[in-house]
Amino acid sequence: MKLNIAVLAGDGIGPEVTAQSIKVLNAIAETYSHSFEFREALVGAIAIDKTGNPLPEETLDICENSDAVLFGAIGDPKYDNDPSAKVRPEQGLLRLRKSLGLFTNIRPVKAYPTLIDKSPLKESIISGTDFTIYRELTGGIYFGDKKLNDAGTVASDLCKYSEKEIERIAHLAFKAARSRRKKLTLVDKANVLETSRLWRRVVSNVGKSYEDVELDYLFVDNAAMQIILNPKQFDVILTENMFGDIISDEASVIGGSIGLLASASIGNENALFEPIHGSYPQAKGKDIANPIASILSAAMLLEHFGLKEEAQAINEAVEKSLSLNIVTTDLDPESAFGTQKIGDFIADYIVNAE
Amino acid sequence: MKLNIAVLAGDGIGPEVTAQSIKVLNAIAETYSHSFEFREALVGAIAIDKTGNPLPEETLDICENSDAVLFGAIGDPKYDNDPSAKVRPEQGLLRLRKSLGLFTNIRPVKAYPTLIDKSPLKESIISGTDFTIYRELTGGIYFGDKKLNDAGTVASDLCKYSEKEIERIAHLAFKAARSRRKKLTLVDKANVLETSRLWRRVVSNVGKSYEDVELDYLFVDNAAMQIILNPKQFDVILTENMFGDIISDEASVIGGSIGLLASASIGNENALFEPIHGSYPQAKGKDIANPIASILSAAMLLEHFGLKEEAQAINEAVEKSLSLNIVTTDLDPESAFGTQKIGDFIADYIVNAE
Ligand SMILES: [Mg+2]
Numbered sequence: 001m002k003l004n005i006a007v008l009a010g011d012g013i014g015p016e017v018t019a020q021s022i023k024v025l026n027a028i029a030e031t032y033s034h035s036f037e038f039r040e041a042l043v044g045a046i047a048i049d050k051t052g053n054p055l056p057e058e059t060l061d062i063c064e065n066s067d068a069v070l071f072g073a074i075g076d077p078k079y080d081n082d083p084s085a086k087v088r089p090e091q092g093l094l095r096l097r098k099s100l101g102l103f104t105n106i107r108p109v110k111a112y113p114t115l116i117d118k119s120p121l122k123e124s125i126i127s128g129t130d131f132t133i134y135r136e137l138t139g140g141i142y143f144g145d146k147k148l149n150d151a152g153t154v155a156s157d158l159c160k161y162s163e164k165e166i167e168r169i170a171h172l173a174f175k176a177a178r179s180r181r182k183k184l185t186l187v188d189k190a191n192v193l194e195t196s197r198l199w200r201r202v203v204s205n206v207g208k209s210y211e212d213v214e215l216d217y218l219f220v221d222n223a224a225m226q227i228i229l230n231p232k233q234f235d236v237i238l239t240e241n242m243f244g245d246i247i248s249d250e251a252s253v254i255g256g257s258i259g260l261l262a263s264a265s266i267g268n269e270n271a272l273f274e275p276i277h278g279s280y281p282q283a284k285g286k287d288i289a290n291p292i293a294s295i296l297s298a299a300m301l302l303e304h305f306g307l308k309e310e311a312q313a314i315n316e317a318v319e320k321s322l323s324l325n326i327v328t329t330d331l332d333p334e335s336a337f338g339t340q341k342i343g344d345f346i347a348d349y350i351v352n353a354e
Numbered sequence: 355m356k357l358n359i360a361v362l363a364g365d366g367i368g369p370e371v372t373a374q375s376i377k378v379l380n381a382i383a384e385t386y387s388h389s390f391e392f393r394e395a396l397v398g399a400i401a402i403d404k405t406g407n408p409l410p411e412e413t414l415d416i417c418e419n420s421d422a423v424l425f426g427a428i429g430d431p432k433y434d435n436d437p438s439a440k441v442r443p444e445q446g447l448l449r450l451r452k453s454l455g456l457f458t459n460i461r462p463v464k465a466y467p468t469l470i471d472k473s474p475l476k477e478s479i480i481s482g483t484d485f486t487i488y489r490e491l492t493g494g495i496y497f498g499d500k501k502l503n504d505a506g507t508v509a510s511d512l513c514k515y516s517e518k519e520i521e522r523i524a525h526l527a528f529k530a531a532r533s534r535r536k537k538l539t540l541v542d543k544a545n546v547l548e549t550s551r552l553w554r555r556v557v558s559n560v561g562k563s564y565e566d567v568e569l570d571y572l573f574v575d576n577a578a579m580q581i582i583l584n585p586k587q588f589d590v591i592l593t594e595n596m597f598g599d600i601i602s603d604e605a606s607v608i609g610g611s612i613g614l615l616a617s618a619s620i621g622n623e624n625a626l627f628e629p630i631h632g633s634y635p636q637a638k639g640k641d642i643a644n645p646i647a648s649i650l651s652a653a654m655l656l657e658h659f660g661l662k663e664e665a666q667a668i669n670e671a672v673e674k675s676l677s678l679n680i681v682t683t684d685l686d687p688e689s690a691f692g693t694q695k696i697g698d699f700i701a702d703y704i705v706n707a708e
């Protein structure tokens with residue numbers, strides 16, 4: 001397969017972790033005879049520094065003309081701590097998602113056996129956890145009308161959803177459930193919210209085309225409990241934008257390390273893959289950042305294009321590195337391995353395993 | 355003291371756990387020479403069944419003419435699973451809170467040493483946890499305009515807050531923090547929502563009158579993580595209605611049993627006390643429901659009226675029952691004690707301890 005991949009490494013540790021993903025993707029290309037072409041482009045604070053714009057036109061062009069985007073991280077303290085800043089690095093990612101029509105965010109949550117002791121939850125609770133959250137990304141209250149009266153004493157935010165917005169992500173979530181353990185849980189607040197009742201009706205209708213998938217419903221407050229009490233019960237969780245923001249961040253801590261969590265944001269014509277961790281500026285250039293979340297986001301990229309065996313090869317190499325304790329110091333403070341060595345090990349393992 | 359207490363036992367296990375609280379309050383009245391008069395009224399699914407209204411006028415009258423409301427639980431599967439139902443049991447509680455002006459919900463979250471092994475979190479994470487959540491209860495998206503277009507294809511919910519609504523709960527939360535460890539954390543989403551930015555401005559202003567209280571801010575998605583990662587960091591959490599719903603339910607599971615968690619909903623002229631668990635319809639009538647959360651909510655009622663010694667007598671009797679393993683099967687599957695026996699033990703202990 002031939003893939004054009006835009007590489008938006010961004011700020012902080014973004015470039016160094018993304019470099020490991022490219023290394024790993026090159027190992028896949030070599031081993032499985034694919035052709036991956038990478039085109040780098042600016043985004044975030046570095047793009048502001050060089051062009052004044054967190055998402056330059058050229059970057060957007062490159063992304064629009066690529067098959068997928070491999071994203072690093074954005075954010076820099078010099079903008080975060082300047083309340084008068086008119087342009088902010090984060091605007092780059094928000095605009096990119098919007099411009100590319102990336103309406104679904106996908107976050108796998110998995111308990112890695114070797115990391116269970118790092119989880120705040122007990123082993124009996126998390127071992128075997130393996131679910132994926134499908135979060136709607138371009139609608140709901142984050143994007144609805146915002147108002148403040150002239151006196152500055154009354155504010156409002158509108159949460160709005162249409163049938164179409166719900167249908168398109170529902171199909172993706174049902175398809176994912178079908179390829180997994182065939183269970184889909186819609187998280188909403190249908191006992192109170194009109195938008196949640198619309199979600200429930202539309203998802204239930206879409207479900208009629210996926211009768212092999214079991215559909216159930218959970219109120220968001222209950223979901224926030226169940227994710228801690230019994231995360232193993234979930235297969236695919238589908239939810240609206242803000243609920244997804246809250247519960248996917250909640251779920252991200254149960255596995256023991258957010259340095260391992262990847263995500264995908266997909267639309268009808270584009271797809272973007274990124275680690276969920278931020279730019280972690282304190283670690284920049286020190287060769288200590290954990291590259292695994294970025295590498296696993298590259299695996300999600302391959303899976304998105306149907307390259308299941310290749311994605312699995314990356315997953316296995318990652319698990320091997322964890323089981324051999326070839327990890328960065330966030331996972332083992334005594335470790336002597338740095339960012340690049342982890343990337344080397346995983347790339348070499350892929351080449352030599354075949 | 356003479357208190358008129360409205361008893362709204364509601365659905366599912368509500369009546370049987372509330373009966374134990376009344377037993378315990380009668381033991382307090384007898385022991386400490388108080389006069390508690392109980393007036394029962396309908397609410398929830400049972401009120402819909404009998405009157406078509408989840409909050410009949412008569413119930414509201416009784417509550418308005420009482421000093422406090424002792425509430426059980428509401429909800430029935432036959433309404434929950436019917437998206438076309440026009441009246442819902444939950445509307446009874448929502449309307450009651452609104453009618454009585456109960457604008458603040460208070461939820462203590464505490465790790466009981468004897469129950470730490472029941473927590474899904476590791477002991478090192480939760481031991482010593484002791485915080486209280488102040489949740490705004492009558493504003494925000496749960497009460498804002500709800501719209502559905504004629505075609506049924508576009509829905510919306512409005513989240514709205516005024517300075518006044520935020521100020522009154524902020525004062526209560528700052529006062530609570532002042533009597534505790536002097537730390538207040540406002541949970542919001544001020545990087546995205548206009549209402550959250552209003553919350554931040556108003557709470558920061560109110561905070562100027564409480565300079566001995568340290569005020570900090572946390573985005574709700576981060577809060578959902580921090581409650582699991584490090585619950586000990588919190589003293590008083592203040593937040594808007596929906597965020598409070600989600601994070602207080604999340605926090606409720608870290609202590610090991612929601613069968614022990616009580617709550618208060620207070621306003622300027624009224625106060626309502628209830629266990630946080632739901633109606634648990636599967637357990638209804640089986641004498642297996644844990645009555646302790648309801649009994650502890652009766653203790654919160656007494657404390658609200660300044661009866662500290664009496665509240666403490668209940669707390670001690672509850673801790674005695676836990677330490678003697680006189681508990682329901684949710685806490686010890688081998689236990690032979692049922693709902694009524696726990697209530698009997700706690701009531702007897704109060705009478706005999708004096
Ligand atoms: Mg988030």
Ligand SMILES: [Mg+2]
Binds near residue numbers: 222600603
């Ligand atoms: Mg709730």
